[in-house]
Amino acid sequence: xxKQLHLSDKKISIRDLGDREYFYGHKACPGCGGSLALRLALxxxxxRSYAVVPAGCMSAVGFIFPQMAFSCxxxxxxxxxxxxxxSGVAAGARALGIKDFHAVGFAGDGGxxxxxxxxxxxxxxxxxxxxxxxYDNEAYMNTGVQKSSLTPIGARTTTSPAGKRLKGAVTHKKxxxxxxxxxxxxxxxxxxVGYPLDYLRKLEYASRVDGTSxxxxxxxxxxxxxxxxxxxxxxxxxxxxxxLWFLAEFSDGKFTLNHKPGKFTSAENYLLGxxxxxxLGEEDVKDILAERDSRWSRILSEWSL
Amino acid sequence: MIPAQKAFLSGNxxxxxxxxxxxxxxxxxxxxxxxxxxxxxxxxxxxxxSLKAEYLHVESEHSALSACIGASAVGARTFTATSSQGLLxxxxxxxYASGGRFPVVMMNANRSLALPWNIxxxxxxxxxxxDCGWIQVYAEDAQESLDLIIHGYAIAEDPHVLTPFMINLxxxxxxxxxxxxxxxxxxxxxxxxxxxxxxxxxxxxxxxSLAFTAGPAYNQSFKQLQHQAMMSASKVIFETEERFGQLxxxxxxxxxxxxxxxxxxxxxxxxxxxxxTVRPVVEKLRSLGExxxxxxxxxxxxxxxxxxxxxxxxxxxxxxxxxxxxxxxEGTVFTNVNSALMRAKVLPPRLLNFVGGLGGKDIxxxxxxRLFLRLKSPDDGExxxxx
Ligand SMILES: Cc1ncc(C[n+]2csc(CCOP(=O)(O)OP(=O)(O)O)c2C)c(N)n1
Ligand code: SF4
Numbered sequence: 209x210x211k212q213l214h215l216s217d218k219k220i221s222i223r224d225l226g227d228r229e230y231f232y233g234h235k236a237c238p239g240c241g242g243s244l245a246l247r248l249a250l251x252x253x254x255x256r257s258y259a260v261v262p263a264g265c266m267s268a269v270g271f272i273f274p275q276m277a278f279s280c281x282x283x284x285x286x287x288x289x290x291x292x293x294x295s296g297v298a299a300g301a302r303a304l305g306i307k308d309f310h311a312v313g314f315a316g317d318g319g320x321x322x323x324x325x326x327x328x329x330x331x332x333x334x335x336x337x338x339x340x341x342x343y344d345n346e347a348y349m350n351t352g353v354q355k356s357s358l359t360p361i362g363a364r365t366t367t368s369p370a371g372k373r374l375k376g377a378v379t380h381k382k383x384x385x386x387x388x389x390x391x392x393x394x395x396x397x398x399x400x401v402g403y404p405l406d407y408l409r410k411l412e413y414a415s416r417v418d419g420t421s422x423x424x425x426x427x428x429x430x431x432x433x434x435x436x437x438x439x440x441x442x443x444x445x446x447x448x449x450x451x452l453w454f455l456a457e458f459s460d461g462k463f464t465l466n467h468k469p470g471k472f473t474s475a476e477n478y479l480l481g482x483x484x485x486x487x488l489g490e491e492d493v494k495d496i497l498a499e500r501d502s503r504w505s506r507i508l509s510e511w512s513l
Numbered sequence: 514m515i516p517a518q519k520a521f522l523s524g525n526x527x528x529x530x531x532x533x534x535x536x537x538x539x540x541x542x543x544x545x546x547x548x549x550x551x552x553x554x555x556x557x558x559x560x561x562x563s564l565k566a567e568y569l570h571v572e573s574e575h576s577a578l579s580a581c582i583g584a585s586a587v588g589a590r591t592f593t594a595t596s597s598q599g600l601l602x603x604x605x606x607x608x609y610a611s612g613g614r615f616p617v618v619m620m621n622a623n624r625s626l627a628l629p630w631n632i633x634x635x636x637x638x639x640x641x642x643x644d645c646g647w648i649q650v651y652a653e654d655a656q657e658s659l660d661l662i663i664h665g666y667a668i669a670e671d672p673h674v675l676t677p678f679m680i681n682l683x684x685x686x687x688x689x690x691x692x693x694x695x696x697x698x699x700x701x702x703x704x705x706x707x708x709x710x711x712x713x714x715x716x717x718x719x720x721x722s723l724a725f726t727a728g729p730a731y732n733q734s735f736k737q738l739q740h741q742a743m744m745s746a747s748k749v750i751f752e753t754e755e756r757f758g759q760l761x762x763x764x765x766x767x768x769x770x771x772x773x774x775x776x777x778x779x780x781x782x783x784x785x786x787x788x789x790t791v792r793p794v795v796e797k798l799r800s801l802g803e804x805x806x807x808x809x810x811x812x813x814x815x816x817x818x819x820x821x822x823x824x825x826x827x828x829x830x831x832x833x834x835x836x837x838x839x840x841x842x843e844g845t846v847f848t849n850v851n852s853a854l855m856r857a858k859v860l861p862p863r864l865l866n867f868v869g870g871l872g873g874k875d876i877x878x879x880x881x882x883r884l885f886l887r888l889k890s891p892d893d894g895e896x897x898x899x900x
Contacts (some may be wrong), residue, residue: 260583272728273726281716281720283724284723284725292541292575293580296569296581296591299539299541300586300591303584309717327571327575329572330570330572
């Protein structure tokens with residue numbers, strides 16, 4: 209059912225990654241998708257990395273003095289300042305004559321699509337040579353699961369409660385991938401921790417891009433989503449298989465779909481397997497599926513395979 | 514020493530000239546009146562390659578300072594400039610830079626804060642951010658502005674200090690006023706200001722985590738260290754000015770400057786460009802036999818409490834003139850001066866706060882004469898007077 213397309217021929221396998229850990233001993237919850245996204249990325253990028261992590265779960269669990277969880281250079285940025293700090297790190301290192309380094313940011317969905325969007329837009333506009341990775345757990349987790357602009361419609365969060373009148377979030381996810389692409393970004397991709405090989409390949413490619421690269425990685429959070437901590441990977445995989453998330457790339461002004469599900473798996477199962485969606489009725493699910501299908505018909509007609 | 518060149522520059526251009534001489538690696542800034550000509554001149558210098566720096570066209574002041582912090586965190590020397598609304602837009606990053614001990618140097622063009630909108634000078638912008646952990650200095654003219662940029666890097670980057678440095682220029686009155694000044698040579702500045710070296714950085718050979726979280730058990734210790742560093746800046750400021758004087762022949766008086774204070778009965782305390790209006794008035798009144806004096810505060814942080822209380826010890830009547838008001842109480846400079854006097858148990862019989870120049874309202878020599886008259890007249894019970 210799947211067809212994988214590669215921008216780069218360089219395939220990367222888990223075995224290539226080596227044993228060295230760069231994000232380890234942190235205090236993330238069991239089954240945390242975001243921490244997996246960081247761990248894998250830093251294994252690809254290696255020790256010559258400067259990691260910039262804004263306020264959010266990953267900084268909260270990784271930098272508790274005196275126990276630092278990064279074994280490469282790392283710094284917490286202000287919540288809105290991931291991209292601007294990355295630009296400063298890259299510019300400073302360049303000006304000092306430092307070569308062969310990665311300035312890589314790891315921001316949550318709120319830190320990316322809401323408060324950090326302006327600085328990200330500025331960095332992409334300048335084509336600064338930075339890597340920006342958004343780990344999307346679809347809400348403000350660190351402050352207790354509040355709604356962000358990447359919370360999907362229908363999801364219950366602590367600020368989009370499901371009650372008699374409203375059924376969780378009432379807006380669709382902001383199309384971040386298309387938003388960064390519309391800037392003419394040098395490279396952008398979507399990924400999922402449920403498809404690690406695809407994610408690793410994109411990381412490796414992004415690390416060699418001479419300009420700004422952006423990877424939006426789907427990263428379930430058992431605490432906020434209400435699934436079992438052992439199901440993180442299957443939830444992340446199901447999201448792609450049922451068509452509610454997608455794996456794609458943008459480069460040279462062109463969109464490419466990397467993974468075309470032949471037939472979607474059950475989106476109901478995906479949704480109702482998580483407590484944040486369990487209040488949804490048949491009609492609500494139907495609306496979500498209709499939106500999914502119209503997005504896919506656009507993707508299939510406009511993007512190459 | 515190679516003889517310095519003369520140049521006819523505005524305050525902003527003098528700042529740009531000083532920045533070029535300091536050889537920053539990264540400049541990130543966002544335009545706002547009346548700061549704009551600083552960043553325009555710097556952009557031209559980068560374009561004509563007379564300044565080899567990375568110039569980041571950021572999309573906001575928040576990003577300007579955030580980028581400077583990032584660059585400083587890998588050991589680069591950085592510069593930014595802003596004013597008013599822009600300074601407030603940076604507020605989160607101001608504390609971030611000082612808490613992380615990143616010695617960014619910034620120029621702030623003092624300007625009123627909206628509302629009502631107004632682009633002219635008062636000092637409410639920087640004074641409302643006195644507690645953000647930056648060294649704050651107020652220049653009186655373009656020459657001092659240029660020299661303070663060079664002092665600024667030396668002081669901020671001193672390993673005992675490692676604290677960001679904000680140089681305040683009164684909007685338009687200094688930023689846009691032209692003056693003949695001495696331009697130091699690059700050779701001399703290179704001797705005075707060696708490249709920035711720090712251990713507080715992300716180093717690829719010795720990886721570090723910076724800007725971390727410190728809970729209740731540790732947090733206050735970091736804050737105490739920050740306070741100590743700022744306190745120790747006083748000594749470094751004196752040493753830096755001493756060294757500067759020897760090399761460049763221009764001598765600066767430390768945290769405050771005093772004019773005729775030794776035997777003065779009536780003293781005005783002020784800061785920034787208005788000191789230039791007070792000086793000739795003091796000389797004129799002195800020639801008429803009046804025992805008047807002037808204290809010009811240069812540094813608001815670290816605050817020169819002993820210097821001020823010593824200078825004011827013999828005065829009968831003291832007026833603090835400032836372009837600031839903390840609504841509901843009094844001017845911030847006045848509060849600070851008052852507290853310094855209380856600590857030293859120096860209690861002048863009369864202490865008045867003159868608040869003026871808000872939104873650029875003119876303060877003339879005649880106004881200053883009137884203030885001295887007021888200091889001489891019997892106490893009318895008023896403490897805060899708008900002029
Ligand atoms: C300027 C500012 N506003 C608000 C906050 C509070 N805050 C800290 S982390 C956070 C949530 C982060 O959410 P997200 O970016 O989605 O990352 P996650 O916690 O989900 O990993 C919020 C709202 C802050 N630190 N700074
Ligand atoms: S709350 Fe969610 S995102 Fe945050 S550390 Fe726990 S599992 Fe990870």
